[in-house]
Amino acid sequence: MKLTTAKISVIIIFSVIVILGILGMQAYYIKQSFNKEETQFHQSVSVALRNTAQALAKYYNTTLTAKGLIVREASNIYIVNVNTPIEQSVLAVHLETEFEKQGLQLPFEYGIYDCSTNELVFSDCCNVPNEKKNPVTKKKKARKTDVSNYFVVKFPEKESYVYQKLGNVLFFSGLILAACIILAAAIYIILRQKRYSDLMRDFVNNMTHEFKTPISSIKISADVLLNHPLVEEDKRLHQYAKIIKDQNQRLNDQVEKVLQIAKMESSTFSLKMEELDLNDMLKDVCLQNQWRIRDVGGSLEFDFASKHAKIKADRFHLTNVFSNLMDNAIKYSREKPHIFVRTYDKDNSCVLEIEDQGIGIKKEELPYLFQKFYRVSTGDVHDVKGFGIGLYYVKRICDEHGFELNIESEYKKGTIVRILVKNFQK
Numbered sequence: 001m002k003l004t005t006a007k008i009s010v011i012i013i014f015s016v017i018v019i020l021g022i023l024g025m026q027a028y029y030i031k032q033s034f035n036k037e038e039t040q041f042h043q044s045v046s047v048a049l050r051n052t053a054q055a056l057a058k059y060y061n062t063t064l065t066a067k068g069l070i071v072r073e074a075s076n077i078y079i080v081n082v083n084t085p086i087e088q089s090v091l092a093v094h095l096e097t098e099f100e101k102q103g104l105q106l107p108f109e110y111g112i113y114d115c116s117t118n119e120l121v122f123s124d125c126c127n128v129p130n131e132k133k134n135p136v137t138k139k140k141k142a143r144k145t146d147v148s149n150y151f152v153v154k155f156p157e158k159e160s161y162v163y164q165k166l167g168n169v170l171f172f173s174g175l176i177l178a179a180c181i182i183l184a185a186a187i188y189i190i191l192r193q194k195r196y197s198d199l200m201r202d203f204v205n206n207m208t209h210e211f212k213t214p215i216s217s218i219k220i221s222a223d224v225l226l227n228h229p230l231v232e233e234d235k236r237l238h239q240y241a242k243i244i245k246d247q248n249q250r251l252n253d254q255v256e257k258v259l260q261i262a263k264m265e266s267s268t269f270s271l272k273m274e275e276l277d278l279n280d281m282l283k284d285v286c287l288q289n290q291w292r293i294r295d296v297g298g299s300l301e302f303d304f305a306s307k308h309a310k311i312k313a314d315r316f317h318l319t320n321v322f323s324n325l326m327d328n329a330i331k332y333s334r335e336k337p338h339i340f341v342r343t344y345d346k347d348n349s350c351v352l353e354i355e356d357q358g359i360g361i362k363k364e365e366l367p368y369l370f371q372k373f374y375r376v377s378t379g380d381v382h383d384v385k386g387f388g389i390g391l392y393y394v395k396r397i398c399d400e401h402g403f404e405l406n407i408e409s410e411y412k413k414g415t416i417v418r419i420l421v422k423n424f425q426k
Contacts, residue, residue, distance in 0.1 A: 008194065015187055019180045026173050033169050037162045038075070041104075045078060046070055048098035049153065053082050055094045060084045076158035079150065086112050086149040088122045095153065096126055106161045108153055115148040201262060208258045215255065218248045260320060261372075261389050264396055271314040271400055278311050278350060278421065279304035279343055285322040286341055292330060298337035306343035308350040311421055317397045324390045325354045325417050332376075332415070333358035350421040361409035369407060370395040 049070050057064045062084040071079040095110060111123035155161070163170065222245035231237045263269055286302050293300045329339045333356050340355040361369070361376055368374045375388040398405040404420035 044102040048102045052094045076155040083148045278309040302341040306350045329356040352419040355416045357414040360411040
């Protein structure tokens with residue numbers, strides 16, 4: 001699928017919205033979970049303090065106030081207005097026991113205050129024990145008094161206790177946050193790579209267009225030299241002029257390939273479909289390359305037997321596809337290329353095959369043939385020139401037409417390129 005700038009922008013905007021939505025929902029969920037744990041903590045503490053107050057009232061044979069018994073001074077500070085004499089040993093045992101019953105395993109501080117003066121009478125810090133305590137059997141030195149008191153309980157580690165309860169929630173929230181950060185980093189990398197890719201494509205396009213003018217000038221000059229009487233009489237000069245023309249043509253072909261790839265990958269690329277005869281197009285390509293093969297002592301055979309050769313395609317790009325395949329068959333053949341080109345019918349479709357008896361392709365390299373800039377390894381020998389974009393171009397054009405492209409090859413025996421054409425015209 002071709003990703004245009006507009007499509008990439010839509011994907012990025014959608015991704016940003018998704019990331020913000022996930023973070024927002026996760027923050028809301030953490031807040032709700034924290035509030036739930038806060039409420040549960042408050043309820044457990046209130047139950048424990050109420051039970052402690054009732055135990056003290058029963059112990060001292062007093063009556064508790066109906067309203068305002070427990071006042072939450074802060075999120076971690078509670079005031080219990082029992083208005084009875086309080087012995088610190090009895091209070092400590094009851095607090096530890098009731099907190100343990102409610103599952104509140106965290107340290108706390110308590111203080112006993114005089115109701116008349118609000119002065120601190122006694123204070124201490126306790127940890128809820130793991131073993132169950134019995135207030136009847138636990139003995140501590142009692143402090144006897146007839147003064148009415150109230151007591152205050154403070155939980156200094158209450159925040160960390162609540163967050164500890166949210167351990168799983170915070171852990172998975174951290175994973176989600178990490179995933180969002182990775183996604184954001186991936187988006188940034190994609191944008192940066194796309195920018196570099198656009199700059200490189202523009203540079204290549206400009207460079208290749210700049211090459212066209214000197215290439216055309218060299219071609220005209222080479223033609224003038226080849227047709228000059230003095231050059232025709234001098235075999236050596238004529239050979240040099242022919243080399244200039246051939247190498248200039250080779251350079252022009254490479255530049256054209258780069259321009260074709262750049263045009264194909266642009267957002268404005270489109271095929272100009274028209275009715276064509278596949279057999280006639282292949283015959284023209286074969287005749288154009290026949291002289292190259294005969295010059296090196298090779299042979300080219302063709303058999304156009306397909307009855308479904310009337311197709312709808314882009315003449316320019318399809319001709320380039322056939323020329324690329326023929327050029328590969330010649331380049332990757334041995335000293336004398338032997339090439340077979342045929343068309344035939346299969347299941348109401350037209351099949352095109354270009355077969356050579358060249359060097360072949362190793363099995364492990366077949367999956368990578370259609371990758372851009374990939375070239376089949378030939379060891380330390382670099383006698384076959386190219387950029388590795390020919391088959392990539394062939395694959396893209398076949399995909400745009402809806403053709404099926406397949407390559408069968410056996411190393412050191414030869415290669416068959418097969419194209420299945422389905423959109424024939426009846």
